[in-house]
Amino acid sequence: MNARFKxxxxxxxxxxxxxxxxxxxxxxxxVFVPKGFGAYGHYRAGxxxxxxxxxxxxxxxxxxxxxxxxxxxxxxxSKHERIACEAxxxxxxxxxxxxxxxxxxxxxxxxxxxxLVCHQDNVAKPKxxxxxxxxxxxxxxxxxxxxxxHHPEVS
Amino acid sequence: xxxxxxxxxxxxxxxxILTGAASLAxxxxxxxxxxxxxxxxxxxxxxxxxxxxEKCIGCGNCVRACKAENGVLLEPFYFRTWVERYHVxxxxxxxxxxxxxxxxxxxxxxxxxHGDGSKNFFVPKLCNHCAHSPCVQxxxxxxxxxxxxxxxxxxxxxxxxxxxxVQACPYGCRYIDPRTSTVDKCSLCYHRITRGLxxxxxxxxxxxxxxxxxxxxxxxxxxxxxxxxKVQVLKPQMATGxxxxxxxxxxxxx
Numbered sequence: 001m002n003a004r005f006k007x008x009x010x011x012x013x014x015x016x017x018x019x020x021x022x023x024x025x026x027x028x029x030x031v032f033v034p035k036g037f038g039a040y041g042h043y044r045a046g047x048x049x050x051x052x053x054x055x056x057x058x059x060x061x062x063x064x065x066x067x068x069x070x071x072x073x074x075x076x077x078s079k080h081e082r083i084a085c086e087a088x089x090x091x092x093x094x095x096x097x098x099x100x101x102x103x104x105x106x107x108x109x110x111x112x113x114x115x116l117v118c119h120q121d122n123v124a125k126p127k128x129x130x131x132x133x134x135x136x137x138x139x140x141x142x143x144x145x146x147x148x149x150h151h152p153e154v155s
Numbered sequence: 156x157x158x159x160x161x162x163x164x165x166x167x168x169x170x171x172i173l174t175g176a177a178s179l180a181x182x183x184x185x186x187x188x189x190x191x192x193x194x195x196x197x198x199x200x201x202x203x204x205x206x207x208x209e210k211c212i213g214c215g216n217c218v219r220a221c222k223a224e225n226g227v228l229l230e231p232f233y234f235r236t237w238v239e240r241y242h243v244x245x246x247x248x249x250x251x252x253x254x255x256x257x258x259x260x261x262x263x264x265x266x267x268x269h270g271d272g273s274k275n276f277f278v279p280k281l282c283n284h285c286a287h288s289p290c291v292q293x294x295x296x297x298x299x300x301x302x303x304x305x306x307x308x309x310x311x312x313x314x315x316x317x318x319x320x321v322q323a324c325p326y327g328c329r330y331i332d333p334r335t336s337t338v339d340k341c342s343l344c345y346h347r348i349t350r351g352l353x354x355x356x357x358x359x360x361x362x363x364x365x366x367x368x369x370x371x372x373x374x375x376x377x378x379x380x381x382x383x384x385k386v387q388v389l390k391p392q393m394a395t396g397x398x399x400x401x402x403x404x405x406x407x408x409x
Contacts, residue, residue, distance in 0.1 A: 015166075022174055034313065040302075040303055042297040043300035043313075047310035047312070048302055048308070050310065050312065051302075052349050054225075055346075056224075057223050058220060058223075058352075058358050084359060087216055087358070117214050118214045118361055120262070120265075123268065124213060124241075124242075124263065124267070124276055125213065126212065126276075
């Protein structure tokens, strides 16, 4: 027995070295690999929460219609019914989430420029889409004198 | 001496197996808890985008909304989404003229005329949220990834700004944000879709040319859309597993 293990010293030394290197590896790994890395894949799981953690700018149509149900009613059945409020009125999260929404009142868009954002004629627009050349269409007045933006059909 | 060698191999072997097991266990310890999200379960969603080119009017609402929602720089070379105008002279599928003035931020001033024998149309572009993203494959540090709900996201705190992914994306959907020197791209409004809202571009699209869809939700209208339209993804030959489906995609579109 003793004869067999008389040269064990170098094995113990090597083993200690191996254990030391492994502990060092674990320490370095703990320092350099961020928390949650690899939970879902080769990335930091916390990055998902980071991407979620971003304030809203557009409140979403439902938030608008919670209060402005009267406007939703006016728009019913019109060609503009399916357009979200913020497509024309701009981002309104500041208004919708304000303690006093009336104080953070959004600016009324300028109809003359706003209508043409969509309805200015352009060769590349789909054929069926209603387009006008403002120089030829109407009498030069604001679009809103004939068309109501929330229900644009002229009756 | 032979038995000594056997002994040595046995001990070392056992030791290696043990350390391997310990390392695996340590992985589990370091992984931490799954992300807490009370009302949103990632496993229940698989996000995609459907785009109907035949409905796009090139108004630029999506480009403006995206920049506002995500705080994208206003200079005309930083876009998470943009709109291209294609001008294809008859039969010249391989040589379309493409322009995108300021990404379509201010719309498209008329440039072409009716009856010149060409076809003209708009193509909205954004990250295709590929299921097998080339950009994810080249990231050397795991700073960009496909989330379990099918969105290609960027870990800004971990990105080195090495630009490999910018070059790898076949759709040109990535740019380096000079403020942080990290990469930036469409996140499919991850902060919105995880709260039950649609993306800023879909929210403000006046014609419904863009449609966010959840492929794991059997009631989502995107299924009906994909069934009833002839759809195509961009550069299908690259096998990126793109999840942005275009209806009416012309062969000239790159």
